[in-house]
Amino acid sequence: MKRYETVIGLEVHVELSTDSKIFCDCSTRFGEKPNANTCPICMGMPGALPILNKKVVDYAISTGLALNCTIVKNCMFDRKNYFYPDLPKAYQISQLYFPIARQGRVTFNTRDGNKSIGIHELHIEEDAGKLLHDSDKKVTLVDYNRSGVPLIEIVSEPDMRSADEVVAYLDKLSSMLSYMGVSDCKMQEGSMRVDINISVRELGDTRLGSRTEIKNMNSFKAIRRAIEGESKRQIDILIDGGQILDETRRWDDDKNKSIRMRSKEEAQDYRYFPEQDIAPIEIPNEWIHKLHRLLPEFRDEKIIRFQKDYGISEYDARVLTSSKEIADLFEDTSKLYNLPREVSNLLMVEGMRILKDNYLDPEDLRLTPESLSKLIGMIDRGEINRTKAKAVFEEMCLKGVDPEDYMKRYGLEIINDDKKLRLVALKVLEDNPQSVSDYKKGKTKAFGNLVGQTMKAMNGKADPSLVNTILKELI
Amino acid sequence: MKEVTRMSALTLARKIKNRELSVEEVTEAQLQVIKEREPIYNSYITITENEAKEQAKAVQRQIDDGEFKNSPLAGVPVAIKDNICTKGVKTTCASKMLADFIPSYNATVTERLRDAGAILIGKVNLDEFAMGGTTKTSYFGPSKNPWNPDYTPGGSSGGSSAAVAAEEAFVSLGSDTGGSIRQPAAYCGLVGFKPTYGTVSRYGLIPLASSLDQIGPLGRNISDCVSVLEAISGYDPKDSTVVKQEKYAYSQALVDDVSNMRIGIPKLYLDEDLNEDIRSCFMGALKTFEDMGAKLEIFDINEIMYSLQAYYVISCAEASSNLSRYDGVRYGHRTADYDSLDELYKNSRGEGFGYEVKRRIMLGAYMISSGNYETYYNKARRIRSAISRAYEKAFDKYDVLLSPESLNTAPLLSSDSSQTHKKHKSEMLNCSVNLAGLPAVSIPCGKDRKGLPIGLQLIGNKFGEKNIIQAAYSFEQTKPYERPKVR
Structure with a gap:
């Protein structure tokens, strides 16, 4: 029987924890009233222009450095054009031609030793708003609070071979990003979203098979199941002599299977071209060095x-x-x-x-x-x-x-008052003659009972070692 | 009071400062003239009568309180092209798409004119989304040339030129993507100034092509234009393409002296099949400069042969993306006829945009679609760089370049303006300047046998406004402003 291996690359979208949005002063706070955090810029009003938030560039450079990337010193923004009501300008400002960082590497340890994953690139982009469907009234409403929240997308090489490695890689990424304060990486709030590119091939084959992309995963558990489910689906197709189609799929965690969204032929042409409203960012060496010095000690070194x-x-x-x-x-x-x-x-x-x-x-x-x-x-x-x-x-x-x-307000401190303790201890000894005689006969357990009684009488505030000494003396 | 509106903006402002005239009576007179002449010229889309009167009162009070001492525009009625946002006042882009759009924000230039005490008297006509050279694509009908209403005032800033020439405003703002300030200024016998890209904030200018658009003034003389330019230019935290620089005092360049100025004349323009009247006017202008002591030289700059093609690819590509946001979802025209999201998009855009706008959106989208990006867009960008370099080289040798502004004078409104060969050649003169991001001014230099004005274009090096202002001012001393016989 043929043996197969799974080949996985990830695109990880991370929401940055800046106070304000990427191209305007609006707040990024989560959970506000719909459209409370909006202005002409993030609403895509005519004539409004984007102004790049420098903090976003700082965060992207730091992340690039942490992932051992080369920083692109003349990076630029591009427009990704498509129509959707949550995208107010009908284009997303992103980076295609000159992303801010390229060619990195991240290493982590697994049960089978160290594993190293290549980073293809890291780029900056803006998030879109959110659609809210009201099925009773049959209307769709749009909340633009998230429109313009800064994101970085980290694109890995297809270097992962199992769900375990994927989870370990994501763990490592989210630990690094949180250590830097770049993102809180909360999957349940959508501040970390993962697209999985997955293909299978016969073990020993060096060519990549046709891949499918599974969009928008937002929990480790679902990611694990999706990888296992999708890789099995593909292997089954190959075993049956079929062909894997290059397509985008969605993972249905309830049904435990992936569902086809669109094929490569149906893929949209985003008509990418350079964004002219933002001047190219020039990143001098000093800027990079400064951020490099500020990188924190990461988890693995700390351990x-x-x-x-x-x-x-x-x-x-x-x-x-x-x-x-x-x-x-x-x-x-x-x-x-x-x-x-x-x-x-x-x-x-x-x-x-x-x-x-x-x-x-x-x-x-x-x-x-x-x-x-x-x-x-x-x-x-x-x-x-x-x-x-x-x-x-x-x-x-x-x-x-x-x-x-x-401690003082609630009287929790230990009472070390010798006299008071002696009085209480005497009373305990008087009330428990049986225990005293048992102890004298050599039953150590009985002594424990006496200590317990004394502590109880002291509301637990006595110093146990002092109680021990006093009881022994008195007996 | 009608004579008031014939003055230059600076003369008017002086008289207001000297208490010879009040801002309110000037505003009243201006509104009166507009009311009388609008039925003929259709310069305005919106006349902001009430706002103007209120603002006039406020500005007069401020002047009485001793404010605006250093503002040469205080109390001067100005018109703003209707693709520049005005808070609380309709900003339509002359399109059905934005026919009822009222911005909640001012463009930076609007804000700066207000800060200078200028009175916003109304919003003026243009070709739909500034796409065209005649105002014939305006949803609100074409404007008419004050020299002869059968002719176009030019475009896209045709309302801006018609209003100032018809004395319906003292000065106006236009926007120039491929000649849209200079050509209408030439057609109407005005001065039209397109600044260096990055001089004036584009915040609140509804974009046609972001990398080419620049706002600038139209006026009846260079000094009026310079005072507007001084008010609106300079660093703006809301537009990152504005170049941070010391605010340049342009009015210091209003000096009558071109002796030893090095002037280059691109040979290409002389070879063009210039109409006889324009050729003789242009030659006359060259002689004037020579007589004033400038050093003239003809030189080759063949790279600009390809500027029109590059201009079309780049401007349509950018426009296709810039105009995508008009989708009927948040503002602007929304179709009544839809059952799905796709239909909402298709029908809203199909109904909201005119033919020329749709044509350019389709062209632009095609040229940046995958597979065509390299063939068209990137090639156009390379041509653009070559043009910039050629101009850079020219400015090593010359302070100012001279050319006819247009290969023809204003065409009849009734003529078929759709893509004649000649019109395209004419645009080539203008759009190479935008591709290279240079400053240029069109000034009147005579009339043709039909009595229509002819424009002369002065092109400067990047941020070399000073040179073209000085040359234009010197030339103007030999040719005082000539007004059309309106009505």
Whole structure:
């Protein structure tokens, strides 16, 4: 039987997290009232002209550098012409002939070792609006809030061979982009959208087979299923002696199959030509160097360094670096109070749980390195026990409280008052003669009961080691 | 009061400053003249009577408060071509497509004229979307030449030229993509100034071809035009194709001196089958310059032979894309007859655009479609670069180039203007200037045997406005403004 391999290249559209749109001053905020963020420019009114947002160029250059691309020093914009109601000018300003970055490479590790994916190019473009269909009234409305939101499109070479590699590549991309603050890469909000180019060929064949393009994927799970489903569909056709058609398809995740949208012959002619309303962007070396210096340390480097600098495990380093916010919080806190294992435990276990339970993103945490280091200090000095510390931590994450103030206000501090403890301990011993005698007979478990009773009487605020000592003395 | 409207813009503004005239009475007089003459000339699409009167009141108050001391245009009624956006005032492009379009924003030039205290008296006619040279493609009917209403005032800025020549405005704004300011100015015996590409902001100019369009003034003398140019030119954060430069004081170049000025005359233009009247006027103009001490030389610049072809490809390609946004979805004409999105597009555009507009959109779309891009569009761009280089070389040797503005005087409105060979040759003179992005001015230099004005074109190097202003001003001293016998 013949064996086949799947060949995959991706086109990834990423919405940039600039405050304003690419060609006007309108806000990019998500979830506003329809058409609240619009002006003559992003509405395509007659005579309005685009003015390029420099931040977009910054972000695109940084991304290009992070992906080891060559920056095109004289890049230009082009018009992609087509009619659709969500596209107010009836052309999209994009880059075809001189994209801002070319020929890059991104490397990540997989179970089978390092994998390197070529980047064909990276270009800047504007997003379109959104159509809202009202089936009751039989009308279609258009919301232009998204019209003119900046995008970069990252086009890979056909270097991926499996869904696993695709997901790993996307993970790596979105981690890098979020680390740079270029995009939040939220697939569910549409700030990262993926087109998959997929073909199959006999193992050992070096030519590329006919490909299909699956448009607009917006979840990792669907991407995985689409690749597996589409590659199986193609292999089945080849086994039956059929031919793969060069066409655009759509993945129906409910039916778990891809559906044909249009063939190559039906593909639109976009009549690309140079945009004359925007002067070519000249990018001097100084600009590139400056942005190069500003590139952050990315996740893979951080994972290695955290193990070395803070003596934590690879697993811990991986979890902590899953977002830049958490990684920075860990590192900045550890610098303020040198107890990295404690910081790491709290962030990894409690922090991750709090995020999950409250559906939050790391940037939503109201924790600061200063407040967290205070809490770590309090734990370290035995001023608060771990259970209470967890509760304080949660309040810090969600409400931004100061741990000392909070502890004092709610009386959570550990009571180290020897006299008071002795009085309470005596009372416990009197009330539990059975346990005392059991302990004296050598049943260590009974001692645990006594400690528990004492702690309970102290509302959990006593220092457990001090309780231990006092009880032993008294018995 | 009618004599008021015969003055030059600068004379009028001086009299307003000296309290010899009030802005309100000037505005009133201007509106009166417009009302009387519009039935003949049809220069205007919209007359902004109420807005003008209100603005006149406000400007007079400001003048009384001591403002506008340095503005030579305060209180001067101006007309604006109807493809330049005016907030709250219809801006139609002389098309059914935008017949009811009211912009919510001003073009930068509109804003700047207002800031200078000029009174916006109305919006003037043009060929539909500035495509043409006669105003005959206007949805609102053609304008008439004040020298003889049987003839065209030229185009596309034909309303701009008719209005100023008929004294229905003191100065006007036009737009020039391939001669659309200079040719109507020549046909109506006016001065028409097309600045260097990147001098005047295009924000709010409804584009024909983005890489060629430039806004400029039409007036009855070079000084009036220069004062408008000074008001509207300069850096604009809303248009990234405007070149950042020190604001140039153009009026400093209003000097009567061309001694030792190096003037080149492209041989090509002399070889053309110029009509006899134009040839003799042109030769007369050359002699005038020679007599004034300029150094004249005939030279070869054959690259511009191909400028018309390159111009058509580039301007139609850009227009096809620029005019795509008129789809009936958000504004403009929407068909009543549709059952699908495709029909909405097809019928709205089919009904909203006239023949010439559709012709150019189709040509343009064809020339940038895949497979044709290299053959037509890129080849045209290479020709364009060659033309630019040829002009650059010429300006190493000369300060100013001279040519006839047109190979003919204004044609009859009744004549079939569709693509005569001669008309195309005539456009070649003009559009090479746009392809190279150069400044050029057309000034009156005589009349033909029918009594129609003849224009002389002065072309300058990029941002060399100063040279052509000085040459035009010097020439004007020998030929004072001649007005048509209106009515």
